[in-house]
Amino acid sequence: MDAHLDMIAQKCLSASYAGTMAFPGIVDTLMAAGFEGYLVDYRCATTTYYLPDGDSVVLGNEPSDGKVAARFNAAGLEAEVRRAQANGPDYTYRGFCQNAKAHGCAGYIVSFFGRRVVYFGRTAETHVEHFPDR
Template identity: 55%
Template sequence: MDDQLKAIAAACLDGAENNTTSFPEILATLIQAGFEGYAVDYRRATTIYYRPDGDSVELPTNRHADTIGQAFDIPALQAAIREAQQQVPGYTYAGFCAKAMAAGCVGYVVSFPGRRAVYSGRTAETHVELFPN
């Protein structure tokens, strides 16, 4: 992957982790640059950004001190997702990650063409969340 695309992915990750860029802005930037999605792995503290040609870039993310819950608590995960979508006062990406992890989420995959995110638990349970209109 060329350096410009790596820089775009890194800027989007930085914007999320520093709460300076909203999820819709990140999506628009990544789509404009030709990415088709990304995957967040809480266990490894990484995010991988994918292009349709099979090229990808893996970036380290902030390692969260929180532990991942044993049970996959979909209602708790959905509550964290709704807070993010509604940008409730006090929302932070780090706070979202902590709540998702406490709900037993080990990571998630975002598909731009599919307009969805698929969240996974420890035993490969999944929750599919469609992008809001």
């Protein structure tokens, strides 16, 4: 992986936690750099960014409280996604991660080309969110 691409991925991940860049800006930045998507794995505490040529970069996530719940609660997770989309003054990505895990979300994969996010639980149950129209 090119050091410049590593830096862009790290910048986006850090900006998520710092609250300085919202999801649409992160998507735009990563796409402009040539990434095709990424995977957040709460059980391994990593985010993997993928390039179309098969190359990838794996970064460590900042810690968030709690473990991934055994039961996948799609309705609760969807409510968390809506809260994130509203980007209210009390929203934080760290809080989103903590709440997603409490709803049984083990991770999610973002596809820029598919314009969707697939959230998955420990039992491989899923919840799909399509990117909102801009």
